[in-house]
Amino acid sequence: MLTKSDFVKYTQCYKYLWLHKYRKDLLPEIDSASQRVFDEGYNVESYAYKLFPGGIDAEVDNFKESLSRTKQLLAKGQGTIFQPSVSDYKLYCRADIIKFNTRTSKWDIYEVKSSTGVKDIHLLDLAFQKVCFEQCKVKIGKMYVVHINNKYVRQGEIEPKKLFQKSEVTAEVVALIKQVKLDVSKAHEVLSIKQEPSVKILNQCNSPYSCNFIDHCWGHVPEHSIYDIAGGLSDDKLEMLLDQGILAIKDIPDGFLTHKKGIQHHHAVKHRKVFIDKSAIASEMAQIKYPVYFLDYETNSPAVPLFDGYRPYQRMVFQYSLHIQRSPQAKLEHYEYLASKLEEPSIGLVKSLKKNIGLTGTVIAWNKGFEKGCNAEMGERHPGYAKFLVSVNRRMYDLMDTFKKGYYVHHDFMGSASIKKVLPVLVPKLSYKKLNIQEGGTASASWLRMVDGRMNDREARQTYKDLLKYCELDTLAMVEILKVLNRTIKK
Helix, strand or coil, X not given: CEEHHHHHHHHHCHHHHHHHHHCHHHCCCCCHHHHHHHHHHHHHHHHHHHHCXXXXXXXXXXXXXXXXXXXXXXXXXXXXXECCEEECCCEEEECCEEEEECCCCEEEEEEECCCCCCCHHHHHHHHHHHHHHHHCCCCEEEEEEEEECCCCCCCCCCCHHHHEEEEECHHHHHCCXXXXXXXXXXXXXXXXXXXXXXXXXXXXXXXXXXXXXXXXXXCCCCCCEHHHCCCCCCHHHHHHHHHCXXXXXXXXXXXXXXCHHHHHHHHHHHHCCCEECHHHHHHHHCCCCCCEEEEEEEEECCCCCCCCCCXXXXXXXXXXXXXXXXXXXXCCEEEEEECCCCCCCHHHHHHHHHHHCCCCCEEEECCHHHHHHHHHHHHHHCHHHHHHHHHHHHCEEECCHHHHCCCEECHHHCCCCCHHHHHHHHCCCCCHHHCCCCCHHHHXXXXXXXXXXCCCHHHHHHHHHHHHHHHHHHHHHHHHHHHHHHHHHHC
């Protein structure tokens, strides 16, 4: 039986579909960041239901009972049904919302999405639903995507009619039906295969969704592979290399790459040499003026705003770490802030920050556009601190630029300018791997669970400590990387 979820996986990669059906043992455990995405979706759905008063939920834990309950609700003329399930035992799908249209005597489908607009994958999703429902003798009329309105600003209780937009996509979905029916037939053929199919790995593994079987499928891919090349490769170029049996960066023919970053990365891997442009790095370092402030934020960006004045997915800064070096030889100072209650966190944070960042000196961040954007938004929210935050932004320097611009290229950066790739190479004594929280998505999810009461006291105390250690390492990493760069240009 082919489900809606299966069909979406098939459209991404037929091997993804086969593995998900027959090799669930290969699926990784759900981490906190992934769970946050699921929780977000459930929360969005619960508010979307409020757009349809009088609707009844057809979903129960048992698959067959869900089908039976849906049939009963359809038969008795229930006008709006949440989570209705239908199946002809070749196809199965569960819609988000269906509503009977008395003018057309057909059922309209409303697909709820956490995105801020309609995507191509949503149209395929709805097309599969239409095929499935109509094969089960349920006539489908209009089709809509119910998605987040990113212009909505919370003031008081959440207003679902303002939080969501309904985009009718009937014509677009109908145009896909013929192709979807063909794809359904091909997907069934894939499911009939007894042995795991092979597939040419291009760029499908992360589009439109990240595949959970990457570790399995990429087992034969070398550490420095063509998929890691700086700047990335198009499907056409990847296919050309794969057709020649080339997987390793070092084996890419000279002249094949045309992008400067890719050429530098290829040269570094092929010849195991480090490329350093001391003159360019020195020019970068000359922009830094003491005292120096190393700043990093952690944020949470929920689809449904938690507090007044926020838009959907707007960054909510709940933590900072700040290392200060007042002169090149001065002792390193550290300051930090972490909101510990479920209340608007940025006012307490910006008050603390203003006490610790002076009016002169360079503020260093990694990927400064993020911190600058947070500061601009906090300045709008708290006008009394706007002048201070503008000053911080004017003095901000991006330490990532040296690596992003290709002034320092090491084969073990894996073609990336991420601090998670640069730090282990330049400062191996520091490591995120020793921490309980190792990346921003987990930090964001952990903070929300800590403050909204989903943790017991012991868990909350430990998470508080873990968050402080993670954010502190982000700024300490910049301190140590800057030292390495300064030593490099003096050699």
